Ligand code: SF4
């Protein structure tokens with residue numbers, strides 16, 4: 001093996017280890033944050049006993065769950081029953097591999113690593129030639145990969161519901177498949193509007209385009225709104241948590257799970273939340289871009305790397321907070337309302353939006369407007385008008401009137 | 413349509429999901445910073461909002477006289493009135509004719525903490541206590557004998573007095 005290849009492999013392994021450790025720590029923190037914030041919103045304190053401010057609560061819970069008895073229902077399909085938690089957990093983790101989380105880090109290294117790194121002497125001579133991109137796999141089909149893998153998550157839930165052999169689980173699984181498939185479309189459509197502007201599906205390119213012009217939340221406001229709504233539905237969070245509606249389905253698809261397998265679903269839910277938040281930050285809020293300055297875009301340096309990683313964490317954290325905030329505010333939709341929103345509102349709006357944005361982009365390009373800040377601002381103006389129309393339409397109270405109203409109309 | 417559904421016609425501002433959502437979000441956000449009502453129990457046992465009531469009826473305490481003997485004269489009224497039948501009393505009598513309890517035991521597990529024993533006692537000897545931390549490692553430890561009852565130090569309950577209902 002050439003020294004370059006060895007350096008590349010070493011870096012890749014390091015990135016995987018560091019990112020997934022950080023990610024799982026993040027999941028732990030988010031679970032803690034959810035419990036603390038829900039406490040605060042309800043004028044309570046939330047868990048604050050284990051570790052400083054209760055930060056280690058998730059560790060304690062995990063330990064407890066590992067020690068708990070594992071029950072497998074007699075009716076369960078054992079293979080699928082074991083597979084389901086894994087299937088729901090892994091896609092969320094894999095998704096994270098393509099999200100860039102910071103500016104490139106300049107590393108120049110040529111030689112043998114010192115003995116205390118353990119792997120150093122084994123590898124022998126290695127060469128690392130910076131700047132190193134801060135993403136595990138900067139694959140050219142980044143966004144498509146995300147769309148493909150994120151739809152895999154539903155298998156975990158559906159299989160869990162199916163293999164448990166219990167009516168509540170099955171209902172939860174059925175609901176989730178219906179819900180996730182319908183919102184998947186809206187999610188994909190919202191992302192297509194990003195393609196149109198970025199002209200590329202690589203996530204690092206998407207960020208670069210946003211750095212040059214404006215963040216896509218301005219240029220594609222309505223797309224962002226659609227993406228957020230669909231993302232909430234995709235992650236099964238309130239107000240779309242019908243697959244695990246406690247009130248009617250006990251806890252839906254994971255009713256029959258206990259011990260660490262239950263924890264896996266729990267972790268998967270929060271991993272999905274983090275991944276979706278990171279995606280919102282990347283696609284619409286410029287990823288690791290620091291606003292109002294071009295300092296972070298120049299020659300890579302360690303300071304820039306650190307600042308952008310923090311910036312990315314802050315943006316992701318903000319969306320995670322929004323997830324939690326919304327959860328503790330809104331009640332759950334009824335299933336017909338959910339489907340109505342998905343098929344009768346989200347899908348047509350998303351389709352129309354793509355057509356409109358494509359038209360505007362085409363017109364602007366024909367008119368010879370330079371792609372840049374001005375271009376973005378024109379799109380922003382268009383979007384403001386669209387958002388106003390969209391919100392005006394949504395606000396007509398249609399969502400609250402479900403099947404009963406329609407039936408009543410038929411009767412009268 | 414089998415089920416008749418009555419649909420109330422509401423003005424638009426009441427059926428708006430969006431405005432209600434935003435209002436709700438603002439409300440929950442403001443609650444993030446409100447004062448918390450949690451009482452952190454083992455460290456905090458009473459706060460300005462909540463202190464244990466002086467009429468709380470908890471595990472018993474037997475009061476003693478100046479010589480440290482139980483005030484009980486073994487009259488037998490408390491085992492008589494006890495609705496849970498959880499007081500065990502074996503009376504004894506010394507040479508001077510003073511009656512005292514040879515055995516006096518209360519099974520705190522059977523007790524329903526009605527406080528009748530305190531109400532009925534002519535010597536104001538047995539009392540229910542203002543006390544709630546009772547954990548033990550064995551069930552047997554919940555049968556309090558005379559020595560244990562006398563050794564309790566927690567405050568005793570001021571029972572509800574019909575002639576003074578507000579406790580003034
Ligand atoms: S409080 Fe009531 S139940 Fe308990 S010992 Fe006294 S009389 Fe019996």
Ligand code: SF4
Nearest residue numbers: 484485487488490533
């Ligand atoms: S009523 Fe009072 S004096 Fe009589 S036996 Fe009970 S504790 Fe003793």
